[in-house]
Amino acid sequence: MRTRFTELFGVEHPIAQGGMQWVGRAPLVAAVANAGALGFITALTQPTPEDLRAEIRRCRELTDKPFGVNLTILPAITPPPYAEYRQVIIDEGVPFVETAGSNPVEHLEHFHSAGIKVIHKCTSVRHGLKAQKLGVDALSIDGFECAGHPGEDDVPGLILLPAAADALDIPFIASGGFGDGRGLAAALALGADGINMGTRFMATVESGIHQNVKDRLVEAGERDTQLIFRQLRNTARVADNAVSREVVAKLDAGATFEDIKDLVAGKRGVLVYETGDLDHGIWSAGMVQALIHDIPTCEELITRIVREAEEIITGRLAGLVGAPAAV
Structure with missing residues (x-):
């Protein structure tokens, strides 16, 4: 090709x-x-x-x-x-x-x-x-x-x-x-x-990355992502998990970035890939996971x-x- x-x-x-x-x-x-x-x-x-x-x-x-x-x-x-x-x-x-x-x-x-x-x-x-x-x-x-x-x-x-x-x-x-x-x-x-x-x-x-993350991508569907930071006009699509849902809820309620910065810290996200704890932090995933x-x-x-x-x-x-x- x-x-x-x-x-x-x-x-x-x-x-x-x-x-x-x-x-x-x-x-x-x-x-x-x-x-x-x-x-x-x-x-x-x-x-x-x-x-x-x-x-x-x-x-x-x-x-x-x-x-x-x-x-x-x-x-x-x-x-x-x-x-x-x-x-x-x-x-x-x-x-x-x-x-x-x-x-x-x-x-x-x-x-x-x-x-x-x-x-x-x-x-x-x-x-x-x-x-x-x-x-x-x-x-x-x-x-x-x-x-x-x-x-x-x-x-x-x-x-x-x-x-x-x-x-x-x-x-x-x-x-x-x-x-x-x-x-x-x-x-x-x-x-x-x-x-x-x-x-x-x-x-x-x-x-x-950890096998738990790979397995989750195989299991997940097209609706299993969250759009965070919409209110901040810095939208990011990430995996649907406890942390991303909390971030969305807090921003919907009027929180500022300062209020959620600890939740979205990169040091938490990298630990998801290293430890396989899917709810430890924010991690990226696209809607294409439905096709994996x-x-x-x-x-x-x-x-x-x-x-x-x-x-x-x-x-x-x-x-x-x-x-x-x-x-």
């Missing part, structure tokens, strides 16, 4: 494993790369820039295929040393970067000067057009179904993707709600050049998705187009 995405990033399959906080680590990324797709180490999962350097080198010990690093740029009272993380990415010769969150303009010149291609994640067409104007090489367009931050427009992929295809000139991949071959075939039909999956890759053998029914290896998952998509495109869909029935 060849698309503008596979040609630009030099991968076999039009599938990406996006950066996921606490999840995008070397074993998962290498497994994705070895299966012919594009994986991203999550920079800020690593406590320091030097830890990121070590993780990049660990990934290179596990694969000789190309992979990238995700650098999510978010406002913070004490922001991470983004310039230092960026320099490690450049020094280590990483060929691709996925940026997300805030405007990536501060980093683009540095990455492009080093020959690094940048794919930027957006949740709206207007933001995609702005990123395209800034000079990013490709885009990941996130629909309302996605885990993490879906933006504030609430536009689902069925509308967002063809709207993006009509407006954009550069390659883009579809994100939010993708987990099988039907999704890949649909994304290509809607004008995307591939798909970006997060939640689906969490439920794989090589994902380093097993925990395969990355190679099994990617091979299956591509095979299913090809069968849909060349089989079922092609079979619908034929000579008219005789009268």
Whole structure:
């Protein structure tokens, strides 16, 4: 399957494993790369820039295929040393970067000067057009179904993707709600050049999170997520659990961020992945969990998705187009 995405990033399959906080680590990324797709180490999962350097080198010990690093740029009272993380990415010769969150303009010149291609994640067409104007090489367009931050427009992929295809000139991949071959075939039909999956890759053998979390993703349905921070206009889709329900209830009752900051602290969320206590903190999950029914290896998952998509495109869909029935 060849698309503008596979040609630009030099991968076999039009599938990406996006950066996921606490999840995008070397074993998962290498497994994705070895299966012919594009994986991203999550920079800020690593406590320091030097830890990121070590993780990049660990990934290179596990694969000789190309992979990238995700650098999510978010406002913070004490922001991470983004310039230092960026320099490690450049020094280590990483060929691709996925940026997300805030405007990536501060980093683009540095990455492009080093020959690094940048794919930027957006949740709206207007933001995609702005990123395209800034000079990013490709885009990941996130629909309302996605885990993490879906933006504030609430536009689902069925509308967002063809709207993006009509407006954009550069390659883009579809994100939010993708987990099988039907999704890949649909994304290509809607004008995307591939798909970006997060939640689906969490439920794989090589994902380093606790088995309880993987099992919950298999059990959960499309209604088992919560949208938190809506009142703060910083909406995030997370797994439905005791903590996320408490956060929603408190914000509905007029609480401020200060009132709930301890509930949503990242140090609590990471312990969910490490200990398997599903109610210990906030953790991300997309609506696509309704389509997750097993925990395969990355190679099994990617091979299956591509095979299913090809069968849909060349089989079922092609079979619908034929000579008219005789009268």
